[in-house]
Amino acid sequence: MAHKLVIVESPAKARTIGGYLGQGYVVESSIGHIRDLPQSAADTPAKIKDKPWGRLAVDVDHGFEPYYVVPRDKRAHISKLKSLLKDADELYLATDEDREGEAIAWHLLDELKPKGIPVKRMVFHEITKPAIQAAAANPRELDMDLVEAQEARRILDRLYGYEVSPVLWKKVMSGLSAGRVQSVATRLVVDRERERMRFRLASYWDLEGTFDAGSKHEQRMFPARIHSVDGARVARGSDFGPDGLLKSSAAGKVVHLDRSRAEALAAGLEDTTYEVRSVEAKPYRRSPYAPFRTTTLQQEASRKLGMSASVTMSVAQRLYENGFITYMRTDSTTLSDAAVGAARAQVRELYGAEYVPDAPRVYASKVKNAQEAHEAIRPAGDTFRTPAQTGLTGEQFRLYELIWMRTVASQMKDAVGQSVTIRLGGRAQTPAGGPGEDVVFSASGRVITFHGFLKAYVEGTDDASTAKDDAETRLPALEEGDAVSAASVTASGHETKPPARYTEATLIRELEEREIGRPSTYASIIGTILNRGYVYKKGTALVPAWLAFSVIRLLEEHFPRQISYEFTAQMEDVLDEIAAGRKERNTELAEFYFGSGDVEGLKKLVDELGEIDARELATFPVGDAESGIHLRVGRYGPYLEGPDDDGTAFARRANVPDDLPPDELTVAKAKELLANPAGEEIALGSHPETGLEVVAKNGRFGPYVTEVLPEDAPKNAKPRTGSLFKSMSLDTVTLDDAVKLLSLPRVVGAAEDGEEITAQNGRYGPYLKKGSDSRSLASEDQLLSITLDEALKIYAQPKQRGRAAAAAPLKELGNDPVSGQPVVVKAGRFGEYVTDGEYNATLRKEDSVESVTIERAAELLAERRAKGPAKKAAKKGAKKTAAKKTTKKSAAKKTTKKAAAKKS
DNA sequence: CAGTGAGCGAGCTTCCGCTTGACTT
Numbered sequence: 036m037a038h039k040l041v042i043v044e045s046p047a048k049a050r051t052i053g054g055y056l057g058q059g060y061v062v063e064s065s066i067g068h069i070r071d072l073p074q075s076a077a078d079t080p081a082k083i084k085d086k087p088w089g090r091l092a093v094d095v096d097h098g099f100e101p102y103y104v105v106p107r108d109k110r111a112h113i114s115k116l117k118s119l120l121k122d123a124d125e126l127y128l129a130t131d132e133d134r135e136g137e138a139i140a141w142h143l144l145d146e147l148k149p150k151g152i153p154v155k156r157m158v159f160h161e162i163t164k165p166a167i168q169a170a171a172a173n174p175r176e177l178d179m180d181l182v183e184a185q186e187a188r189r190i191l192d193r194l195y196g197y198e199v200s201p202v203l204w205k206k207v208m209s210g211l212s213a214g215r216v217q218s219v220a221t222r223l224v225v226d227r228e229r230e231r232m233r234f235r236l237a238s239y240w241d242l243e244g245t246f247d248a249g250s251k252h253e254q255r256m257f258p259a260r261i262h263s264v265d266g267a268r269v270a271r272g273s274d275f276g277p278d279g280l281l282k283s284s285a286a287g288k289v290v291h292l293d294r295s296r297a298e299a300l301a302a303g304l305e306d307t308t309y310e311v312r313s314v315e316a317k318p319y320r321r322s323p324y325a326p327f328r329t330t331t332l333q334q335e336a337s338r339k340l341g342m343s344a345s346v347t348m349s350v351a352q353r354l355y356e357n358g359f360i361t362y363m364r365t366d367s368t369t370l371s372d373a374a375v376g377a378a379r380a381q382v383r384e385l386y387g388a389e390y391v392p393d394a395p396r397v398y399a400s401k402v403k404n405a406q407e408a409h410e411a412i413r414p415a416g417d418t419f420r421t422p423a424q425t426g427l428t429g430e431q432f433r434l435y436e437l438i439w440m441r442t443v444a445s446q447m448k449d450a451v452g453q454s455v456t457i458r459l460g461g462r463a464q465t466p467a468g469g470p471g472e473d474v475v476f477s478a479s480g481r482v483i484t485f486h487g488f489l490k491a492y493v494e495g496t497d498d499a500s501t502a503k504d505d506a507e508t509r510l511p512a513l514e515e516g517d518a519v520s521a522a523s524v525t526a527s528g529h530e531t532k533p534p535a536r537y538t539e540a541t542l543i544r545e546l547e548e549r550e551i552g553r554p555s556t557y558a559s560i561i562g563t564i565l566n567r568g569y570v571y572k573k574g575t576a577l578v579p580a581w582l583a584f585s586v587i588r589l590l591e592e593h594f595p596r597q598i599s600y601e602f603t604a605q606m607e608d609v610l611d612e613i614a615a616g617r618k619e620r621n622t623e624l625a626e627f628y629f630g631s632g633d634v635e636g637l638k639k640l641v642d643e644l645g646e647i648d649a650r651e652l653a654t655f656p657v658g659d660a661e662s663g664i665h666l667r668v669g670r671y672g673p674y675l676e677g678p679d680d681d682g683t684a685f686a687r688r689a690n691v692p693d694d695l696p697p698d699e700l701t702v703a704k705a706k707e708l709l710a711n712p713a714g715e716e717i718a719l720g721s722h723p724e725t726g727l728e729v730v731a732k733n734g735r736f737g738p739y740v741t742e743v744l745p746e747d748a749p750k751n752a753k754p755r756t757g758s759l760f761k762s763m764s765l766d767t768v769t770l771d772d773a774v775k776l777l778s779l780p781r782v783v784g785a786a787e788d789g790e791e792i793t794a795q796n797g798r799y800g801p802y803l804k805k806g807s808d809s810r811s812l813a814s815e816d817q818l819l820s821i822t823l824d825e826a827l828k829i830y831a832q833p834k835q836r837g838r839a840a841a842a843a844p845l846k847e848l849g850n851d852p853v854s855g856q857p858v859v860v861k862a863g864r865f866g867e868y869v870t871d872g873e874y875n876a877t878l879r880k881e882d883s884v885e886s887v888t889i890e891r892a893a894e895l896l897a898e899r900r901a902k903g904p905a906k907k908a909a910k911k912g913a914k915k916t917a918a919k920k921t922t923k924k925s926a927a928k929k930t931t932k933k934a935a936a937k938k939s
Numbered sequence: 940c941a942g943t944g945a946g947c948g949a950g951c952t953t954c955c956g957c958t959t960g961a962c963t964t
Contacts, residue, residue: 044957044958045957045958046958046959064958064959065958066957066958066959067956067957067958067959068958069957069958071955071956072954074953074954075951075953076950076951090953108959108960130957131957135956135957136957138956138957139957139958185956188955188956189954189956191954191955192954192955193953193954193955194954195955196953196954196955197953198954199953199954200952200953200954201952201953204952204953209951209952210952211952211953212952212953212954213954214953214954214955215954215955216954217954217955352959364958552956553955553956555955555956555958556955556956556957559955559956560955563954667940669940671940674940676940689940690940739941741941753942754941756942757941758941780943795944796943797943797944797945798942798943798945802944802945809944809945810945811944811945868948868949874948876948876949877948877949877950899948
């Protein structure tokens, strides 16, 4: 029997909706996007691979046409949808009503290609039976402007990521990445660390007193803090800037107490009695927090349950799939009518009718670019289950409880009370007993008379020193003119603190406020910058690695527009214009990529990067220039360079521990590190012949042994060194081993022509050397054991071309149909490959030595041949090769040439 | 960051946003 096929995005949603729509409908899910730009070279169709823009899969020269593929893991699912469509007499595309959802609907249409049946776009914002039935009855058309906006977003992100990342590979390190979102996230963390590094603390003092209101008062003792001296307010932390100086707004108006002044004042106040100068009472009122959206859930789960963003999301996913909560990736704080009713009913039941506001509370979204395709995150259903009724346990229980409490509290009355500020005045005495300064103390209190929502839910704080919303401080009921005595007055010192590092939760909140990233990606953004090594966690704090300083500096200097904090927000505005049909996708992409007017295009920036000095980029002064110390980010991590004992500039080096936060690398710390360079030295004993101390260390090229030269050795004398053999390790190496290693290079003997043959270890392993003629050895042990006879035998052989003893083929396949040459599979430096003697072709991911046949090999070789001979390919491939070789140095010429070639 | 001689077969890394997979006893 024919049915109507409804496609939504999520399987869990499909199940629920299926129940609401009933017979005649088949509800399936797309499981998110079904097509995308190819993610890697392996997924890129052969027909576009060789195009100049093949790597991008976007034809930048012809209308930015994207080339989409169905990812491997989605193919089976697409087949399933197609077969369901065969028996359908109507297709409803019911993906989310936002930019991405509209695009998914269009991709479904374009991929499934329904024939001769009506196709409708169905949208809803809450999953309740009436909402779904109404949506099915009132479909609309696909909004192609919205789809265009999504494509623009997708293509822009691709161009940004896939053009800028390779710049980093060339200039900083292979495998790095840049992107619209991750780079700004990294920049936030780096900028915060820079603030901390620039920060200078200020110290200031004040007086804290405990006062006694007298026996009439039930609440007798209360604390107060100094407020002013002779009418001038006493400086507090917020009066100081990050430079450690009083802010200009405070200068001249406040009095900055130092220790001696504060202590003198305290002493002068010993016998003082005070009078109440003023009592100021203000009503206190607090409204409930909005129901959870993705970011606020992540923050509270972090503060209260100690869950990382990714753990929170996976626990929430399980709750969602099992029908306990609504969808967890949302930027909306809206509750459906049913949810509001359920929350209010629950409030009445649990706390009583006096806690239920007269009218339901409505929460408008605070998020500017909110797409509002879903509800807030709340308990599922038309009536809420209490946590105890769910039968949940562990993390799921705790997260459900959090969501439930927050939702219920959001439909409760305000908390009300009073806040009171009391000022007490008294006169200090000078040491001589004369009248000193007039001193005012201030005490503040808060009393909550009706807790309202706070009874159910109090938001956590990121900073332990911040008072929670339900914190109360009671003060005695004093009146102006009352006399008060001090039980104690003490001077206390304080220091300003640098701005705190971001945590996962606070970084996510910052990104959301700046409209960067989406609910489905917040958790993974953190994962990306951690995985790339840009940032690491110290406790819950996110600390930037020096690598991030290098990368961000490059981006700031060469891609200022793209890395700006405003970039995404501006992009969102443009996308909205495209969605509204007021701007063109291609015009905007062209401006971004090729530039226009004042806007410099991305392509030009990338093409003209030749002059970037990678060394300069990775060098950071420690302290000011006078310190003579700088930090370098090398391939093996950060290291310091500073003056050696003779004062030679930057001659001494030392590693920087991986876990030393950048703001802790002070000049003093750097000097300490430079004074104790290198890693651990393992003393092996003294050399039986030279008497010199022999040590083993880990170095740039791996573990090695070396001698320690005496203090009085000539300055240019160099200690002998030798790499450990692969069979040895630092833990087990003996003095005996070390002596042998230090004896290398070993003179094996003289050849017939009188030239000396030596055996030594080198970059490519053990080898023999006779003048400029070298031969590889099979094993390191031969360095110590090979005899002159054996060496001469090796030299009697003609020099091996290529890899020394050509390894035996892994498999013989037969003859190639084209060249007629025998084809074999071999293992090489870059993996397994097939060769016919002239051409070599690496096996692809889908191939294996076992599975490869002569037919497959012929195919690979034919592909390889099509690219031309290895050496002749130099013309076309030279630039490519150059690019790779220059990873460590400069790629100046290569990029500009490429630019010229592409322009034509 | 210890300084050590060749010649030779590359291909790939990467973006942001949607959404769940899962090879086993």
